[in-house]
Amino acid sequence: MKPYSMEAIRIFLAVAEARSFTAAAIRLGVTPAAASKAVKLLEAQHGVMVFVRNTRRVALTEAGSALYASLLAATAQIDDAFLALTRYRDRPAGTLRLTVPRALGALVLKDLAPRFRHAYPDVALDISLDDGEVDLLEHGFDAGIRLGHQVAQDMVAVRLTEDLHWSVVAAPAYLARVGRPNIPEDLVRHATVRYRFHRSKVLAPWGFVRDGDSFQVETGQQLVVNDTGLIADFARSGLGLAYLPDIEIADDLAARRLERVLQPFVSRTPGLFLYFAAKTQSQPKLRAFIDMATAGAIP
Template identity: 40%
Template sequence: MGKTDFNQLIWFRIVAEEKSFTKAAARIGVAQSTLSYAIRQLETNMGIRLLTRTTRNVATTPAGERLLQTITPRMAEIEDEIAALSAFRDTPTGTIRLTLSDHALESVVWPKLKPVLKAYPDINVELILDSTFRNIVEEGFDAGVRLGESVEKDMIAMRIGPDWRLVAVASPDYLAEHGIPEHPQDLVRHCCINMRHESAGGLYAWEFEKDRQELRVRVSGQLTFNNSYAMIDAAMNGYGIAYVPENIVERHIASGKLVQVLDDWSPFFDGYFLYYPSRRQHLPAFKVIVDALRHRG
């Protein structure tokens, strides 16, 4: 077997991640024919088939999967070490990729990042909005943001925001027509605006608690979203009761556009945490982002 071309290994990893030569070529910035030729050369040089190709997608063979699992962490270590060399620069530099929800972005992350990014123009931040639980290592993220109760045990976790709660709200017109629920179980007779949790694949069962009594209520209604802000808009327009983060709906309650119900049944949840693998904490640019997001309340 001849000497392996390191670039071919990098390109193989990208093809395996994208499961498509077309997408991988666009990501790398080369012609698809060039990429296909490079992968064929790699397979010929190694004497094994690494990828199976169909008209619709690309998948790794058992040998290809083993190679992918072998090179991915090692390449990540090399990338981290190269990025760590930025410590020798006068100012931190690099790109930080985060996965987080729209609520985490608007309520915690973006307000804290805005002044910091002005002070560090050489730090680039990519924010991917997603309500699913992403594998940040496999998908190339530097860190993710989740509620404390959802953070994986093998990750470093740092609190970046206070505890918060969901509150049930509806428009005055809706409540005038359908009545005010006095107990969470009353919601089954109301039109409610559902939230779909993409990671679980199902609808969120609304969680309530009072005097140590916990209840989960599965509601129904005409509308289902995976976005809290869309739910708020629908509630203000009279489509039903929504269960949304209190801190992004307070102004609508104060203005009278929405009315809060079941207040004494709304429990607090663990606030948002930044989570990441231990090797990331040594990168200068990442340290800047971590320090900016740290909760100091």
């Protein structure tokens, strides 16, 4: 057991400053008997008298004066520590931990992160790249960025982008060599570059729409990776068809390094959302990030 208590320290300091058990007790909202008992217990635990008492006054002993001086310095440090704590309440500060998808998250953060750090230098960003579903509270994250359908229903979700347009793409050289698929079912005869989720190990589906009905086509697994940036690299190299969001390959499409196929059949999906637990959004660091992220949302 500790040879002291914070309550005993509080009473000792009050008595030392007031030079009176009665005055100290009134100040602290305790009885004079309780104040006297706490000091006696402190003296008994340490085997040293800290006060000289008589019917007229209370005075510090030499040992009591030394203890008082030391505790004053210590309590000043404690006061400073709690004063510093208010900066987390009054202005954005501390570390903001984010989980974001690898390629799509980088697209959102490449401009947002520098702007945020410049505007809020007291907030450090700790960014984890992960395409799978992540429990924020379990893994200690303040917020995450994910596609809309990946956000748990008990989270607050703030839209960052419009719905995503996707494309099945390939390098011109691949299409010249193998030909172009005309309907989604033709994909079973093509080489494809597939994405596997890191945590669940599930292959990401290739979704299509025909006459208002949604369906999926299961392609081959000759080349499977868990990084969408690498999928785009492999597609540019002519290794097969890839299924990717347009915002990730916009430059490749514009430069014709990649070409679309099956465009009338490719569906859209919910866009990217910033998500977080409702009880955490009052933190100034997270509130500032939410405001900046939504103000600069990607169209």
